[in-house]
Amino acid sequence: MRCLKCGEKAVINMRQHKLALCKSHFLDWVPEQVERTIKRYRMFTRHDHLLLAVSGGKDSLSLWDILLRLGYSVDGLYIGLGIDGGVKYSANSHEFALVFAKEHNLLLHVKDIKAEYGETVPELTIRTHRGRYKPCSVCGLTKRHVMNQLARSQGYNALLTGHNLDDEAAILFGNTLSWVGSYLIRQGPVLEADRPGLARKVKPLCRIYEREMAAYALLRGIPYIQVECPHAEGSTSIYHKEILNKLEADRPGAKLSFYLSFLHARRDGLFSPSADERAGMVHICSNCGQPTSAPELCAFCRMFVAAEEHLDSNQLDGL
Amino acid sequence: MRCLKCGEKAVINMRQHKLALCKSHFLDWVPEQVERTIKRYRMFTRHDHLLLAVSGGKDSLSLWDILLRLGYSVDGLYIGLGIDGGVKYSANSHEFALVFAKEHNLLLHVKDIKAEYGETVPELTIRTHRGRYKPCSVCGLTKRHVMNQLARSQGYNALLTGHNLDDEAAILFGNTLSWVGSYLIRQGPVLEADRPGLARKVKPLCRIYEREMAAYALLRGIPYIQVECPHAEGSTSIYHKEILNKLEADRPGAKLSFYLSFLHARRDGLFSPSADERAGMVHICSNCGQPTSAPELCAFCRMFVAAEEHLDSNQLDGL
Secondary structure, eight states: OBOTTTOSBOSEEEGGGTEEEOHHHHHHHHHHHHHHHHHHTTOOOTTSOEEEEOOSSHHHHHHHHHHHHTTOOEEEEEEEOOOOTTTTHHHHHHHHHHHHHHHTTOOEEEEEHHHHHSSOHHHHHHHHTOSTTOTHHHHHHHHHHHHHHHHHHTTOSEEEOOOOHHHHHHHHHHHHHHTOHHHHHHOSSEEOOOSTTOOOEEOTTTTSOHHHHHHHHHHHTOOOOOSOOTTOTTOHHHHHHHHHHHHHHHSTTHHHHHHHHHHHHHHTTOBOGGGOGGGGOOEEOTTTOOEESSSSSOHHHHHHHHHHHHHHHHHHHHO | OBOTTTOSBOSEEEGGGTEEEOHHHHHHHHHHHHHHHHHHTTOOOTTSOEEEEOOSSHHHHHHHHHHHHTTOOEEEEEEEOOOOTTTTHHHHHHHHHHHHHHHTTOOEEEEEHHHHHSSOHHHHHHHHTOSTTOTHHHHHHHHHHHHHHHHHHTTOSEEEOOOOHHHHHHHHHHHHHHTOHHHHHHOSSEEOOOSTTOOOEEOTTTTSOHHHHHHHHHHHTOOOOOSOOTTOTTOHHHHHHHHHHHHHHHSTTHHHHHHHHHHHHHHTTOBOGGGOGGGGOOEEOTTTOOEESSSSSOHHHHHHHHHHHHHHHHHHHHO
């Protein structure tokens, strides 16, 4: 297999694009694609103050690398979730994020959940009984809360995440199987800050396959945490990725076409705007001041009220 | 495994309903479910004049049997498509439909495509180059045309088809992968006669799994054509059924939930009515008088105009 641009030996063949590239052309091609995505969906400009959620994995660190190469100035945010799972998952991820930031002389905000809220994400999960013994639901809630808070309080114009096409297609697939209107309607490359207190969220890697991001990190020599989160095993999103990988193997381009045709259909008015139930998310949490659909406390802050109530009732029991 | 109703030996276990039944209770359960579907979606009443498209397969013949047991009066329509495929597919299907109609003293309309239009469906496909060398597209177009014409000309109140849940879920899955709005919006248990000249179409088996329909035909001793259409192999709909079967095997009820949650979301206003491009289907074909989105001839009649043009140009070539 030869590079379509220069005839040198290809390192990757992207069947969905009918495009094989050598190392050098592939490492140019990825940032070009990301730049096109940023422009196509009007994500941000070089004048914007950008915050990237950095997990220490291949997608977020590669995205940071790509944005620097493209001339954007981007700060990072690492959230210490306190996940160990026998592989020191959080500690090691943190290290990869720190090393990258230090090497490139970048600002990395660090928020440690245990230090700030007294419990790690797995501890919060056990105490609150949220999410069927898996911390994924509490983890998502916590990350959304902390990311939004920092992006808003520090005046960032956009909050970037490293979701790649496989992530986006798997989320879309799950939302399609259950047909939850408000999730379907709001999924996309850009989530506008259309509620007071909500940061603008963008996903510059939404058109790049996971396999390509892994190749990019490897070929650029970016050190990243290679183990999966220990709680990811058996998750629905991985299951949906497997189904989509089967579709993709049989029909190259199936994942991309699924995601893009959804975006086109939505842009062309397939969905009724009134079906977005989350449009009613107009309350402000009385504790943290962030937007919420609940009338008093947001879902994140409710986890801690539950703790206090639990404590109160334990104390009463002791009397 | 025991019957949940009487404790006798079960012949079928429906994991999605957590329901195992003996032969006798299963053969009662299926018509009960069909009756509930007919009522839930207001398909028709016992006063209606009903036409059922009968292919000679398990679904349509079982549906005929079920409707008779439920006290509906239903005429049949068999369409001779002229498919041989080395297994005399059409001739044998016709025989199964005839035998059932005769045994139950039922009216079976027969429309033979070759006799009426001069060519079989495979011959039409080859001449018109429609559908990438597979007759499935021409076959669907032809059946829709002939069914609608007969249902309208004979004043039937509804046109019934034997689509089961697996058929419906596979169609929905395909429409979801490509996000074609007008197809998504119009798929369902009932397609109203909301354009002049269009028959009302209903699918009373839309909530019954294919496996259950096969069991019903077998246990009721209904002879039906057991071979698949020779052109079905490698078709997209079978491929999508395989994917859904994998989902179902891993998560019993996945197929039913996918289809029903779609229907609920649609009923609750997920889709914008303006996204139904076929709402513009208001023309009347100048040849056959049936509704069409094209300004002059419908897609079916265009196949024959093409023939005449082809003939004309051949004659010109000969001069």
